[in-house]
Amino acid sequence: QLQLVESGGGLVQPGGSLRLSCTASKFTLDYSAIGWFRQAPGKEREGVSYISVSDGSTYYADSVKGRFTISRDNAKNTVYLQMNSLKPEDTAVYYCAAGPGWGSKVPIDGREYDYWGQGTQVTVSS
Numbered sequence: 001q002l003q004l005v006e007s008g009g010g011l012v013q014p015g016g017s018l019r020l021s022c023t024a025s026k027f028t029l030d031y032s033a034i035g036w037f038r039q040a041p042g043k044e045r046e047g048v049s050y051i052s053v054s055d056g057s058t059y060y061a062d063s064v065k066g067r068f069t070i071s072r073d074n075a076k077n078t079v080y081l082q083m084n085s086l087k088p089e090d091t092a093v094y095y096c097a098a099g100p101g102w103g104s105k106v107p108i109d110g111r112e113y114d115y116w117g118q119g120t121q122v123t124v125s126s
Contacts, residue, residue, distance in 0.1 A: 002031055002115040004096050009120030012086055016124070020081040022096030022117060027053050027077050033101030034079045036070065037110050038092035038122075048094070050106045051079055057104035064090075086124045093119040 008020040022034065035050040049070040050059040058070050069082040079096060099106070099113035107113065 002026065002028070002098055004098060004115055004117035006094065006096050006117040006120040009094060009122045011123045011125065013126050014086060014088060014124055016086050017082070017084045018086065018122060020083065020094055020096075020120060020122070022079045022081075024077045024079075024098060027074055029054060031098040031100060031115065033099045033106035033113070034072070035097050035099065035106065035108075035110070035113055036079075036081045036094060037097060038090075038094045040089075040092040043092075045095075045110055046092075047108050047110060049081060050108060052101050052104055052106050053079070054101065055104050057106070059106065059108065083122070086122075088124050090122060091124050092122060094122050095119045 003025040032054040036048040039045040051070045067085045072079045096117045097113035098115040
């Protein structure tokens with residue numbers, strides 16, 4: 001059983017920054033893909049960014065490219081999402097999830113992720 005815990009959400013003004021953390025009970029090659037997803041009220045879940053914890057390959061949705069950075073610290077079993085230049089449309093509950101990866105390849109469909117954290121609220125508002 002793999003457990004994931006997110007932290008770092010909060011209220012921030014437009015243009016501000018937040019760093020989310022996702023700490024896993026363990027990193028495993030069976031679940032080497034870590035993804036950040038978000039869901040806003042009344043909207044479908046959206047994939048934001050993904051990382052392979054085995055080789056560090058990263059992927060971003062077009063909506064966050066250039067503003068968000070995903071990284072990992074394998075010694076701490078933690079994946080980070082640095083979010084800069086935040087916009088009101090970034091407001092959502094953010095979830096991290098673990099799924100099967102294959103080297104540098106990670107799934108982008110949330111349905112392929114098996115383990116999910118409880119989510120952390122990010123609100124961007126003045």
